[in-house]
Amino acid sequence: MPRYKALIEYCGTNYQGWQKQASPNTIQGKLEDALFKFSEKQINVIGSSRTDTGVHALGQVAHFDLPKEYEIERIFRGINFYLQDEEISLLKVEKIPREFHSRALATHRHYQYIIINRPAPITLDKYKALWIPQKLDVKRMQEGAKFLIGHHDFSSFRSSECRSRSPIKHLTKLDIKQTEDKIFIYASANSFLHHMVRNIVGTLLLVGRNQIEPETIREILEAKSRSAAGPTSPAWGLYLIKVSYN
Amino acid sequence: MPRYKALIEYCGTNYQGWQKQASPNTIQGKLEDALFKFSEKQINVIGSSRTDTGVHALGQVAHFDLPKEYEIERIFRGINFYLQDEEISLLKVEKIPREFHSRALATHRHYQYIIINRPAPITLDKYKALWIPQKLDVKRMQEGAKFLIGHHDFSSFRSSECRSRSPIKHLTKLDIKQTEDKIFIYASANSFLHHMVRNIVGTLLLVGRNQIEPETIREILEAKSRSAAGPTSPAWGLYLIKVSYN
Structure with a gap:
């Protein structure tokens, strides 16, 4: 499964932080929802840093694996389309070797x-x-x-x-x-x-x-x-x- | 009645523009409410420019007359106190000659x-x-x-x-x-x-x-x-x- 690295911006005000927990209203949760709509698969998004409720990001980095390879532009547009009602935006997506890990290698x-x-x-x-x-x-x-x-x-x-x-x-x-x-x-x-x-x-x-x-x-x-x-x-x-x- | 000139900042997103009309949810309306709470009198606030719904201001200028003279610092703190739930802020207040008119003299x-x-x-x-x-x-x-x-x-x-x-x-x-x-x-x-x-x-x-x-x-x-x-x-x-x- 190809791995992708994403650069993410968000306004943290209306979310309960990065990490998906009891509440689905988290940055990670919203990104996984968008990826589900895009790929029709449950995709795990792993972020470099677990920002708290209310904390913003201009350059959070995350990675995820997709069931098959997609054109970069299609992922970028697709995810941003499904995030249109959120204050979360994919600034950049790139394919990255499977060895990459957003948190462990930061x-x-x-x-x-x-x-x-x-x-x-x-x-x-x-x-x-x-x-x-x-x-x-x-x-x-x-x-x-x-x-x-x-x-x-x-x-x-x-x-x-x-x-x-x-x-x-x-x-x-x-x-x-x-x-x-x-x-x-x-x-x-x-x-x-x-x-x-x-x-x-x-x-x-x-x-x-x-x-x-x-x-x-x-x-x-x-x-x-x-x-x-x-x-x-x-x-x-x-x-x-x-x-x-x- | 002493006249005061105010420099005002606001986020226009949640207001129906500057001018008080049918809706009380305007910048002018909210300022007049705050002045009413401060002075216990109905005070007319005249702005230099009638910004539309959603338009922001970093330096709107308005003037108003108060029934008596107050210390500048007291007006500044008092009005901002009564505006605390709004996205409207008095950046500066000063006493100004009665001849001043925020709109006509701009x-x-x-x-x-x-x-x-x-x-x-x-x-x-x-x-x-x-x-x-x-x-x-x-x-x-x-x-x-x-x-x-x-x-x-x-x-x-x-x-x-x-x-x-x-x-x-x-x-x-x-x-x-x-x-x-x-x-x-x-x-x-x-x-x-x-x-x-x-x-x-x-x-x-x-x-x-x-x-x-x-x-x-x-x-x-x-x-x-x-x-x-x-x-x-x-x-x-x-x-x-x-x-x-x-």
Whole structure:
């Protein structure tokens, strides 16, 4: 059975995350429904990352096997046609060797978190960014972020529901950029613990609001305890932007 | 009674346009409701431009008179508080001389129209941009746009419902810019006829799709007949971005 790799974009607002579970209203579930309509077979879609309810994706990667070979353009148009009532879109499909595995072979996941930092409430970006009315000190957030880059035990930023075997991850990037009233936090790692980006953002927000010092981030990391860090920031600011493979 | 000028942002998707009419579900209606809750008086809000159902604004300007003077910060927070369940936000409020009139004294209205030009359907930008899957020739659209700049009779781009006294308008800007798969059309004029920007965009799309020549735009303009031009492009790609005053 030929294997296909898909690049997927979605607005997470109206879905209960990536993973098909009790609820069929998930990205994976909707993709499998579309593939069923397309191929008349039950097809399993495997994604690189199990994004949470409300989390968006600009570049999720998944793979699936089809019972027979189809022209790429036909798969692309067919799946997107069956997804027309959803906020899920196939950006690209390609045939890929059977050895490819979207989750197991991903070398890096890249996320962005968007904050709109202005006194006025947000309208067009509602559920697509986190609104923070109080002025944030981005320079302090950048200073604090430096302590997290590298190979660390991220237990302090790990949700209690995390089922990862090890709390040790390699955070290769944690950049914070500001353009006018938008703040973008870019985080890249081999893989992330459950809620890791959102817990990092929630903690950096404490630094940005002058509630803790940038250096305190090091102590929080060293504490290896979830209670040492800040709150989990909302899902709606988070985007899976890219997944890398060798 | 002191007069106030407000800069307003809104997502037009869930409203029946700016102007309060039979339906209370309009931007003007929601602002007047919020002002009523704030001041306990029926306040009339006058906007610079009557945006249609589904049209967004990043910088609509309106004015209103309050029964007494309030601290600016109190108006800003109060109105935004009462708008919290809406997708309407006061970006700025300022006290302004009684002579100010948001509509009568506006010297220029500035709009943008966003097109996403890619084969994959759009998700996060649904109802915030127009999706065109077929590759558009932006260079041709730019050539065609040139014929519309200046002082012209825009009858060909005027909706039959337009109540403007004259079809003659001065289009000072019609720029088309592309960044990756997004196309931005910027249009500025002293004022616009009803559906004028959307009719211009609908006609430029015919040029971008090679259905008519760029030079045909001149003939369409000279025909002074709505039937000469292209279809009205959808409201959801259009944004009122700025209003200028002397």
